[in-house]
Amino acid sequence: MGQPTPDRDDDWWRSAVIYQVYVRSFADGDGDGTGDLTGVRAALPYLAELGVDALWFNPWYLSPMKDGGYDVADYRAIDPAFGTLAEAEKLIAEARELGIRTIVDIVPNHVSDQHPWFRAALAGGPERDLFHFRPGRGEHGERPPNDWRSEFGGPAWTRLPDGDWYLHLFAPEQPDLNWAHPAVRREHEDILRFWFERGVAGVRVDSAALPAKDPRLPDFVAGRDPHPYVDRDELHDIYRGWRAVADEYGAVFVGEVWLPDTERFARYLRPDELHTAFNFSFMTCPWDAARLRASIDDTLAEHAPVGAPATWVLCNHDVTRTVTRYGRADTGFDFATKTFGTPTDLALGTRRARAAALLSLALPGTVYLYQGEELGLPEADIPLDRIEDPMHARSGGTDPGRDGCRVPLPWTADAPHAGFGGEPWLPQPAGWASYAADRQARDPGSTLTLYREAIRLRPVFGDGPLTWLPAPDGVLAFARADGGALCVVNLADTPAALPARSAPLLASGPLDPDGRLPKDTAVWLRA
Numbered sequence: 001m002g003q004p005t006p007d008r009d010d011d012w013w014r015s016a017v018i019y020q021v022y023v024r025s026f027a028d029g030d031g032d033g034t035g036d037l038t039g040v041r042a043a044l045p046y047l048a049e050l051g052v053d054a055l056w057f058n059p060w061y062l063s064p065m066k067d068g069g070y071d072v073a074d075y076r077a078i079d080p081a082f083g084t085l086a087e088a089e090k091l092i093a094e095a096r097e098l099g100i101r102t103i104v105d106i107v108p109n110h111v112s113d114q115h116p117w118f119r120a121a122l123a124g125g126p127e128r129d130l131f132h133f134r135p136g137r138g139e140h141g142e143r144p145p146n147d148w149r150s151e152f153g154g155p156a157w158t159r160l161p162d163g164d165w166y167l168h169l170f171a172p173e174q175p176d177l178n179w180a181h182p183a184v185r186r187e188h189e190d191i192l193r194f195w196f197e198r199g200v201a202g203v204r205v206d207s208a209a210l211p212a213k214d215p216r217l218p219d220f221v222a223g224r225d226p227h228p229y230v231d232r233d234e235l236h237d238i239y240r241g242w243r244a245v246a247d248e249y250g251a252v253f254v255g256e257v258w259l260p261d262t263e264r265f266a267r268y269l270r271p272d273e274l275h276t277a278f279n280f281s282f283m284t285c286p287w288d289a290a291r292l293r294a295s296i297d298d299t300l301a302e303h304a305p306v307g308a309p310a311t312w313v314l315c316n317h318d319v320t321r322t323v324t325r326y327g328r329a330d331t332g333f334d335f336a337t338k339t340f341g342t343p344t345d346l347a348l349g350t351r352r353a354r355a356a357a358l359l360s361l362a363l364p365g366t367v368y369l370y371q372g373e374e375l376g377l378p379e380a381d382i383p384l385d386r387i388e389d390p391m392h393a394r395s396g397g398t399d400p401g402r403d404g405c406r407v408p409l410p411w412t413a414d415a416p417h418a419g420f421g422g423e424p425w426l427p428q429p430a431g432w433a434s435y436a437a438d439r440q441a442r443d444p445g446s447t448l449t450l451y452r453e454a455i456r457l458r459p460v461f462g463d464g465p466l467t468w469l470p471a472p473d474g475v476l477a478f479a480r481a482d483g484g485a486l487c488v489v490n491l492a493d494t495p496a497a498l499p500a501r502s503a504p505l506l507a508s509g510p511l512d513p514d515g516r517l518p519k520d521t522a523v524w525l526r527a
């Protein structure tokens with residue numbers, strides 16, 4: 001009897017290309033201006049042709065949409081604006097038939113204030129223990145129980161008419177759950193099973209480092225360890241419980257873990273915890289060769305000891321679109337410094353974003369694409385009176401919010417609303433149709449064509465670890481141990497000579513007539 005051969009398919013997530021679908025803005029099948037599951041189903045051939053291995057759906061559950069669905073009222077129902085549970089099941093099955101797996105988003109830190117638990121808690125039921133209710137400070141309880149600030153600005157506490165306060169690290173419509181309560185753990189393990197039973201292959205864990213709180217809810221003291229609500233040790237036991245459930249189904253996790261400390265970050269990726277986590281240090285890194293190389297090296301070094309694959313992310317539904325960011329004077333990303341009216345050079349940003357696409361698709365690990373990234377969409381300016389993201393209002397109006405990267409996609413250049421469907425819930429800026437997928441599909445020089453080609457060719461790099469090759473300052477050049485290709489990215493001010501006897505497979509822009517690689521351009525070469 002031979003050894004059982006390992007099913008290579010089980011490891012699909014270690015090198016997958018995963019496409020993020022923000023359903024509300026993806027494709028509108030019923031013409032009401034909001035994207036929906038019918039729209040996604042109709043676009044499955046497009047996604048298959050792009051070559052992605054899985055779709056990650058932002059929360060699609062019943063929700064009052066006070067934070068784009070990250071305020072979940074019922075995990076076992078699809079929001080009626082998007083469709084029905086039966087249609088979600090169809091979508092999961094149809095996608096799988098095309099070789100595309102489904103990842104859903106779970107938001108353990110909080111629920112909607114319309115969730116039955118919170119409504120029962122407000123009515124004075126024992127469900128109060130599932131949240132963090134506290135009396136206020138001050139003679140009449142008029143001051144919040146502690147000094148924590150909401151991630152969206154303002155205090156993290158809201159007072160109820162009965163005098164008690166409740167905790168919300170995000171908007172007041174998103175009350176934080178009490179993870180010290182066993183019913184909260186049980187319920188989330190049930191939710192995981194509910195979706196795994198429906199064929200879901202993975203789960204994104206929203207705000208994964210935030211759910212556990214110091215039970216004393218003390219004031220925040222800078223530098224004091226442990227933090228009262230970020231990255232607490234109790235979380236690891238919670239995720240071990242989740243992992244046991246996922247293992248029954250062969251499903252995988254990707255954690256949204258924002259932590260500057262790489263050693264603490266890697267703890268979430270130990271073999272009995274989350275499989276992967278988003279790489280935000282790469283995503284927020286400025287367009288600079290030395291810093292990108294350091295970010296890549298740090299990423300690989302921090303993942304190696306725990307045996308987890310790295311992920312490579314250039315943007316998502318929370319951050320400024322890559323094309324716009326890379327065209328600015330400051331090409332990094334930081335929530336704290338976002339303002340209106342930052343000048344950008346879109347031609348420059350587009351050149352760099354195309355080069356960054358070839359860079360990230362050549363690296364070892366999983367690559368995440370955010371819808372519209374493959375079309376090279378820029379960040380849109382949203383008229384002030386149309387901004388819905390609570391980050392804008394809660395910042396006192398200084399933060400533009402995140403709607404600029406959430407504008408409904410352009411599909412067909414010559415159709416109303418660029419083929420999205422009905423009058424879009426967020427306005428599409430002038431010129432949006434020029435990015436339409438149908439036009440780009442016919443254009444060999446388009447960003448869509450570049451992504452399609454790159455995803456198709458990507459296996460030539462092989463599965464092996466990365467080796468840097470000698471290159472001038474400002475140029476990144478690497479190959480993979482068992483691969484047949486190399487990747488060269490020029491971030492220097494002058495054109496770079498390419499290695500002798502190497503044939504270009506794919507380039508993010510035209511090479512110079514003498515065969516050199518222009519600045520802000522990447523090329524894949526056959527080794």
Ligand code: GLC
Binds near residue numbers: 070318
């Ligand atoms: C995550 C999501 C973001 C949401 C927040 C609160 O950061 O990506 O969109 O607003 O969690 O759930």
